[in-house]
Amino acid sequence: MLNWLIRYLANRWSSSKRITKLNILTYHRVSEFHDPKNPNTITLALFEQQVKWLIKHFTVLPLPEALILQENNKLPPRAVCLTIDDGYQDSYDLIYKVLQKNNISATFFISTQGILEGGLWDAEIYSAIFNAPTDVGSIYCDGMLFDLSSLEDRIKSRYRLTEYAKYLSLKDRTKLLTELKGQTSFNPIEHNFLTEKQIKVMHCSGMTIAAHTHSHPILMKENNETAFAEIKLSKELLEQIIEEPVEYFAYPNGRIGQDYNEEHVDMVKKIGFKAALSTDWGSLTNLKLERFKIKRFTPWDKKEIFFALRLALNYRK
Incomplete structure (x- = not known):
């Protein structure tokens, strides 16, 4: 009965005589077990369950194939795609x-x-906060106090500092990281990112390799020259690795009007991408109109019925 209900609603909400909608899920990090230092990260067990639920209730397709099918009005009902952002080591080891x-x-x-440095700026914040000596009870960055007196305080400070640094320009973010490292006896981060070899293996086995800028800036915080270079460089470096065109792009953080704007859409088109994805919630309804601002969504529920129904409901958005 449950399976029938989910399929019925997903079929009804995803397709009409005119067009079939596409749900695109977005993930970031997966941890093998629950990590108290990363309480917002999905566990491997839950990710495996969600993949099984997707296969059971929906039609899972590669993104390039799904976009072609929708463009030709041949997309099957209940179609979904999976995307993973950033490129940390768990993308290969677990996902x-x-x-x-x-x-x-x-x-x-x-x-x-x-790929070049072993991690991104958020990994540097993580390393500085959690590897700071126990006698470092607090730090000051950009005039703000961050409490490090307990593990719980370090977790809160790590998320607060990460959220703050996210919306700094690359120049100001580098300044902040220098200030942070000077107060925490920072050691270089261990390599915790995809390697060139792993990217090649994934590509050769049918995964789609796509660009996400070079150093993950908020594009609207940079001048146009820097933003263009960031987008272009990520495409070029990945193409050197897989020796094939990189055709898809995702905007860092990805919310229209807050993280990127129409000027960045034009950059993505000029650089030669086929499509670009955001993190605004919703489904893809009209590829012709939304090709460079494609919406994504991921249900957060830990129970099958709620996960599947929430995803089915997203076809209506």
Whole structure:
């Protein structure tokens, strides 16, 4: 009865005589077990369950295939795609292995600075906060106090500082990180990012490799020259690795009007991408109109019925 209800509603809400809508899920990090230092990260067990629920109730397709099918009005009802942003090591060690096991494909949007340096700016904040000596009870950054007196305080400070640094320009973010490292006896981060070899393996096994800027800036915080260079460099570096065109792009943070605007859409078109994805919630209804501002969504529920019904409901948005 449950399976029938979910399929009935998803069929009804995803398709009409004129067009079939596409749900695109977005993920970031997956941890093997619950990590108290990363309470917002989905566990491997839950990710595996969600993949099984998707296969059970929906039609999981590679992003390039789904876009072509919708463009030609041949997309099947209940169609979904999986995307993973940033490019950390768990993308290969955990996410990719689950996808392989279940014979499905996903698109990995990779910020290329992580390949070269072992991680992105958020990994530097994580390392500085959690590896700071126990006698460092607090730090000051940009005139703000961050409490490090307990593990709970460090977790809160890490998220607060990360959210603040996210909306700084690259120049100001670098200044903040320098200030942070000077107060925490910072050691270089361990390599915790996809390697060139892993990216090649994923690409050759049917995963779609896509761009996510070089150093993950908020594009609206940069001048146009810097923003253009960030987008272009990530495409070029990934193409050198997989030796094929990189055709899809995801805007960092990804909300229209807050993180990127129409000028950045024009940049993405000029650089030669086929489509670009945001993080605004909703489904893809009209590829012709939404090709460079495609919406995504991921249900957060831990129970099958709520996860599946919430995703089905997203076809209406």
